[in-house]
Amino acid sequence: MKKNILLVVNPISGDVDKLELIDATTIFAGNQNLNLVIYNTSGTSDIENIKALYNTYLPERIIVAGGDGTIKMVAEAMETHDVVIGILPAGSANGLAVDLNLPTTTEENLEIAFLNDYMEIDMISINGKKSIHLSDLGVNAELIKNYESGSIRGKWGYALQTVSTLIDLDDPFIATITGDFPTIECEARMIVIANSQKYGTGVSINPNGVMDDGKFELVILKNMDLLVLGKIITGNMPVDNIDVEIISTNKAVVTTNIPVSFQIDGEYCGKETKLDIHILPKQMKVAVSKIK
Known part of the structure; x- marks a missing residue:
């Protein structure tokens, strides 16, 4: 049979x-x-x-x-x-x-x-919704909202929306981040909740991301000037820059002073003022080219 x-x-x-x-x-x-x-x-x-x-x-x-x-x-x-x-x-x-x-x-x-063969990868729970890859608050989520309402798909569509989104960039938001680490309060343009390293466009946002380590990273981009943005796009994530902070943890709460655009795995989810985040270890078996 x-x-x-x-x-x-x-x-x-x-x-x-x-x-x-x-x-x-x-x-x-x-x-x-x-x-x-x-x-x-x-x-x-x-x-x-x-x-x-x-x-x-x-x-x-x-x-x-x-x-x-x-x-x-x-x-x-x-x-x-x-x-x-x-x-x-x-x-x-x-x-x-x-x-x-x-x-x-x-x-x-x-x-x-x-x-x-397969590897067992983690997922992330964000306000009760699951993320397998990269979710974020701020600039990229706004870009995705614009992309979803646009008519051009693929990487070219993303590139066009990146330009228009940056031209119409809102003021930074104020974020408070709590967890098993010292509380952070800062201005931010974007906060990434990362279970992995790269966006689908190939841009590396979380160089140390591992999908099966029982942790996720919060990548806080406090500034998005052309120098920082250029380094990110060219694959040189400025992890030693004062405008970038990365936290590795298994749970956190992010609150913002105003509603901020939010996306999960490339899907725009509206605006949020609070994200309750925790890791979901080894949630999915996925076939891979080689075991890392």
Whole structure:
């Protein structure tokens, strides 16, 4: 009897047609003598539908063709099940895939997603919502809000929105951060809640991030002048700069003096004045190119 694999496809992620990817995955599964069950997300009852498919087919693995939001949704659907998730990057920026150093070709990613070993990565709870990658308050969240309302997708769309967002930059907000470390109160342009190192654009924001160490980092950017921004964009995160502070912890509370734009894993979530944050150790098994 053939073993089952569930393929979850987000048809609209990355604004890219998924038909070729589905065809390649179907052929690969057939060559491995596996039965491929395909589910296309619709934005309605997706978690419940994925749970039902899992209970019906008991797949060996779940392969996700989408971006970070789709991966997170599948992980949430499978939070009580022991199953490996394989990634076929097909979102706008694919942040988790970038941080896992997944290759760029479909053929290589199919091999990894179907056949490779896995690592167990942490997730972060933020006001009861789960984050698998990078979330933040401030400038980048505002950029994502603008990106979601724009018409151009992919890295070019991000680049255009970066320029317009910086031109219309609001005043800094005042943040108070408490936890198992001395309380911090400061002006900030952006606070990143990081379970990993890089945004999907390839920009490194948290050089010491490890996805399975039971901790997350708070990256506080107190200033976003052109010098600091230029270093970040070119991959030279100025960790020794007085305008940058990084805290590694397993829980924290961030409060702000005004409502500030907030995003989780590339999805704009509105404005917040308080974030209650804690780590969720080893929440997801994900297939990787090599074990770090």
